Amino acid sequence: MSVWVTLEMTVREQQYAKLEPFLEEKLPAVRSYDGALSVSIFFDQTSNQLLILEEWKSRQHHQSYIQSITENGVMQQLLSFMTTPPEVQYYDRVMI
Template identity: 85%
Template sequence: MSVWVTLEMTVRQGQYAKLELFLEEKLPAVRSFNGALSVSVFFDQASNRLLILEEWKSRQHHQSYFQSITENGVMPQLLSFMVAPPAVQYYDRVII
């Protein structure tokens, strides 16, 4: 069973165009990371809110990825576009 991860954040005013380029460059590495199943990005211009929706094989796979991007400097780069760190939530996929 997979786990869905949401990352919700507010983009700094005027930074979305730069963030979009950053994400275009970095998302292929996310999608190819061990355990990643899918990554989608949603943006609301009215509120400058960004939602990243990811599906992973397990919470451990995502946490390994999160540790990796913290150590290699990608997370600090992402945070530079944000008002505050992302709110991260985990949801287990439920088959009903």
Template identity: 60%
Template sequence: MSVWVSLDMTVAEGGYEALEPFLEAKLPAVRGFDGALSVTVHYERQTQKLLILEEWKSRDHHAAYIDSIMKNGVMSELVAFMTGPPNVAYLQRMPI
């Protein structure tokens, strides 16, 4: 069964204009990473809330991806656009 991952963040004041091209450049690599099934980005300008929803084949696949972006600096680059680190949640789809 796949796992859903949500990353809930607040974009720093004035940061979205630079964040958007960063995400456009980086999202193809996320979507192409082994085990990635889907990635969507949701943003609310008024509150500056950013929500990234990802579906992965397994939590281990996601852990390998996080390890990779921690090592190559992409996570640090992403967090630099935010007011703090993301709140991460792992969720299972309910068969109801």
């Protein structure tokens, strides 16, 4: 079974215009990372809330990716657009 991961965060005022090209540049690397199955981005302009919805083969695959982008500085770049670090939630897919 796969795991779904949500990352919710608030984008700093007037920063989405700079964040969008950053995401366009970085998302191909996320999508091609070992264990990544899908990544979708949602943005609410009214509240500046950003939701990243990801599907991974396992929680370990996602955590390996997070460790990688923490070590290479991409996480810090992403956080520079945000008011706080993301709230991360893991959900196991349930087949009902």
